Amino acid sequence: MNSRPKIRLFVDHPLGEAQSVPVSRDHANYLFNVMRLGVGAEVALFNGVDGEWRAEVAAKGKRGGVLVCTEQTAALQMPPDVWLLFAPIKKARTDFIVEKAAELGAARICPVRTARTNSERVRQDKLQAHAMEAAEQCGGTFVPPVDEIVSLEALLDRWDASRALVFADEAAVGPSSLSPLAGRTVLAAAPPPAAILIGPEGGFSDAERARLHAMQNVHVVSLGPRILRADTAAVSALTLWQAAVGDWG
């Protein structure tokens, strides 16, 4: 039994028995210049579809090379069908939300523009790269797709009510909370398919809150008596959902 390769890479290429995988220029620099791997060295590869494969360096060059798959080391493990919908905030915290959503097993990451979203522009390609890096780091075999930003209004217009929508209503938390609902009871009613919606730092507008509360299959969860930043709320809500009805059971 060989030990697990220390280097783990996402590649956009089919993986399988004896499959040759071309090495991109960036990966060639990382593998052969930075990490100084030689021919015969082993890496772990995944592509979000075919699980994880052990692969050997078969050829190396300054700007490319060839890896050959030797054995599958993990099957594809899909996360439960839960989406994370969030209003982008400052760049570092937005990056963080995407990283954490991938780690925590979100199936899809959807930036949404709300009435009080300050950050109008989101680099979808950069966020997708963050999700991919998080999967590389956390041993995941799946990379959640990151959508282009859409308005919350448009998203709700076409919402399929068979997907439970969980949100933390900041007007129902904080020190003034009268009756915080027990999260686990609420979440037990929101099994997959589900989505978790995290508002912007300024909270949802009254119109947004009214619309959300009027929708079917919407579940309001409490995240405790303190006010959480949006990035914390995303991690906490995903954690509670995974533990209640996701794959942390």
Add this chain to the structure above:
Amino acid sequence: MNSRPKIRLFVDHPLGEAQSVPVSRDHANYLFNVMRLGVGAEVALFNGVDGEWRAEVAAKGKRGGVLVCTEQTAALQMPPDVWLLFAPIKKARTDFIVEKAAELGAARICPVRTARTNSERVRQDKLQAHAMEAAEQCGGTFVPPVDEIVSLEALLDRWDASRALVFADEAAVGPSSLSPLAGRTVLAAAPPPAAILIGPEGGFSDAERARLHAMQNVHVVSLGPRILRADTAAVSALTLWQAAVGDWG
């Protein structure tokens, strides 16, 4: 009823009815130069002891000033008695763990040096400042003390077994997990006083794991089938604990 002041500051000074509070040089710069508050303007103050007070600017200067408390707007709200013990990692992620622990209601934050902790030096004063800023942001009236770093060994040597010790054993999670324990059952057995221990990126050593498993009142919690970074594990574990036996019920 006045609206809630937008500026919220931690001050190291007693607060109470008609109490005068001197303005530090840093706060004077922030309040009077950056935010351009004039005499009579209102701020919210807390000191971790006396709850939250509304205060008015009574005098202002370039390097100081005086605030006078007018009414208490929130009583001191203590978090449940749960400590977060964590092995420092890269600076940004260590800062993040401290910020999130304060937001999520940890009563005390204890950096610990483990066998595989890379970061030997921790600036306790900087981490304490992060906890204070997090309390300012999240509306908290309590600021968890941040300890100086100690070795895990020394901490366990003097551990009081009446305090439940919860840890995520990374050897019991990940894709190879055979029987992940249901977090909520484990945590129901770990009410306050409790502590949550988060290992370093490289995990605990075999000796550390053996020692932890041999201790009384130790509870191993699962954080799901994916490998979480240490900062994510800290947020997730605190969330699950708060929801199970803390003040999120």
